[in-house]
Amino acid sequence: MANSQQMASAIRALAMDAVQQANSGHPGAPMGMADMAVALWGQHLQHNPANPHWANRDRFVLSNGHGSMLIYALLHLTGYKLPMSELKNFRQLHSKTAGHPEVDVTPGVETTTGPLGQGITNAVGMAMAEKLLGAQFNRQGHAIVDHHTYVFLGDGCMMEGISHEACALAGAWKLNKLVALYDDNGISIDGQVTPWFIDNTAQRFAAYGWNVIDKVDGHDAQAVSQAITKAKASGDKPTLIICKTSIGKGSPNRANTAKAHGEPLGADEIKLTREAIGWAHPPFVVPKAVYADWDAKEAGRTREKEWNTRFAAYKAAHPDLAKEFVRRMKGDLPKGFVQTAVDAVLAAHAKAETVASRKASQLALEHFTAALPELLGGSADLTGSNLTNTKSTPNVRFDAQGQLVQSADANGHLHGGRHINYGVREFGMAAIMNGIALHGGFIPYGGTFLTFSDYSRNAIRMAALMKKRVIHVFTHDSIGLGEDGPTHQSIEHAASLRLIPNLDVWRPADTAETAVAWTVALQNRHKPTALLLSRQNISYAPKAESASAPDACGLDAINKGAYVLAEPSEVGIKKKTQAVLIATGSEVQLALQAQALLAARKIAVRVVSMPSTTTFDLQSDAYKASVLPAGVPRIAVEMGSTSSWWKYGCAAVVGIDTYGESAPAPALFKHFGFTPENVADTVQSALQRKR
Secondary structure, rough: OOOOHHHHHHHHHHHHHHHHHHHOOHHHHHHHHHHHHHHHHHHOOOOOOOOOOOOOOOEEEEHHHHHHHHHHHHHHHHOOOOOOHHHHHHOOOOOOOOOOOOOOOOOOOOOOOOOOOOOHHHHHHHHHHHHHHHHHHOOOEEEEOOOOEEEEEHHHHHHHHHHHHHHHHHHHOOOOEEEEEEEEEEEEEEEEEEEEOOHHHHHHHHHHEEEEEEEEEEOOOOHHHHHHHHHOOOOOOOEEEEEEEEOOOOOOOOOOOOOOOOOOOOHHHHEEEEEEEHOOOOOOOOHHHHHHOOOHHHHHHHHHHHHHHHHHHHHHHHHHHHHOOOHHEEEEOOOHHHHHHHHHHHHHHHOOOOEHHHHHHHHHHHHHHHHHHHHHHHEEEOOOHHHOOOOOOEOOOEOOOOEEEOOOOOOOOOOOOOOEEEEOOHHHHHHHHHHHHHHHOOOOEEEEEHHHHHHHHHHHHHHHHOOOOEEEEEEEOHHHHOOOOOOOOOOHHHHHHHHOOEEEEEOOHHHHHHHHHHHHHHHHHHHEEEOOOOOEOOOOOOOOOOOOOOOOOOOHHHOOOEEEEEOHHHHHOOOOOOOEEOOOHHHHHHHHHHHHHHHHOOOOOEEEOOHHHHHOOOOOOOOOHEEEEEEEEOOEEEEOOHHHHHHHHEEEOOOOOOOOOOOOOOOEOOOOEEEHHHHHHHHHHHHHOOO
């Protein structure tokens, strides 16, 4: 190894200098993990600074993302396009060195970390993607998918419950190419962790089915490197390397204290630290010899060139597979996708089935999973309720040696599973799906009850922040689930999900709308999607034409998020529209029934189905006005919180702002006023107030 001490000192110096200049940040973690980083990045990590998106690179995740100066220093020193000016601009507006690492902002950062525990969980997803992708594409003599996922994590990640969910799954899935290095420094913001964190971490991970390499001196780069070498030899288990370290290593007065965690060291302490570690260089100055020791550009070019040669041989032997691999890693949908989507929507429209929208989702998935091999499904122990499995997605299983269990199709081709049983781990599932999407090659989707989106909400938010295509299938979307009662009945969930920026939320009303919702979700390349689906059956809603809004009606208008479903003429009223009923999901049928009742009262009502407020809100003002004409009272109907509907200028909202009750669904609908009569009366009252 090159001068490992000076290599580590460069990280420590850059970390304390950047935090001091910003007067904000966490110097202790990068200073403590510097030698671990020298071992991994200096001897093992397979990457190319000139091409951060090389398909077969190792993935590195800094799960304890508050120590962001560690990865920024590493990226700068090894040759990524992250100049010293960016390190000097640490935590400043529009810099590439944000307070916590952000994917697609800083070259070389694989995932956005900060919420503790989610980084290690993303890493589990990345390792799972590598394993499944390798099983799908590697052939005898052609291992084009062959890389490791490395993650640094600390005490905070270990304490967060999501790490338990994810690491238990990593053991069950035998993710042998996942290597986690635990920065065991025993310090968190509140001080020494021993009064509140007494886990036997080694035994915990051994119980998960991991290899555990314990009691490694985290400040001995060679010892850490040897542990990594041992971890890479594992054939059937992920590995945890427990590195005993000192937070703020090198600082005479701050090392091993909570004060090193989240505040600058101060000019005087930095001076003392420079002397202690033998770093006689001004702030933000790194000697050429140290740069040379860290430089990974040439090695990276060589590694990628070697892989390109192997891929060329693979392409010659398996041209179709090579083309498919490139497509999937780019994230492009197959050429036949549009026709597949059209077929799914038209089939739903032609059959006009009365089914729950969760079943409608499964019907659409039968089309899409057959045509898109990159679709990787799953459920948090609710497969039979979420209906996320299809004929094309058998369950993912691994044998005793950790190999993916595969079976032959009618043509003799081997296929592995494409549906993951996550167990009762909603948060873990959501963050693992983020990791799968970040890795590339798959479009993950996973199901649970809508009420349990509370468990996974922060991972959903992270997908939206990272702009990743992840699809959440949330069923049992309202009081319509009935007897399970208020613990399971969603009230505020639709409204709260719609508040998340860059999350597309769909609550379809029938089979055609559900097929369109899936189509849009799959096309949402840079945003996640939440599909809110019913337990109870919903009748198909005929798609009427509208002479006054010809471009805002019919099947072609559904993907705009809202459209004219039924004009007054559909119920025999030739008068000008007096009110607009806006409804989503199962309540669209309620709106149609109320429209008929109002027709008997000589009141002309337009029914608008709005399956996606988030999509509708992005449409042009002209389109919005064609659906919701100015000067006409609007009344919204949705079995949930009313708060999000007032922005549409509603005169009234038929909703629910309390928790539900335990009873059969029909009794609940009547109790909470979700009846055609109450909706009709609400419209009539609104019109009377207008007068």
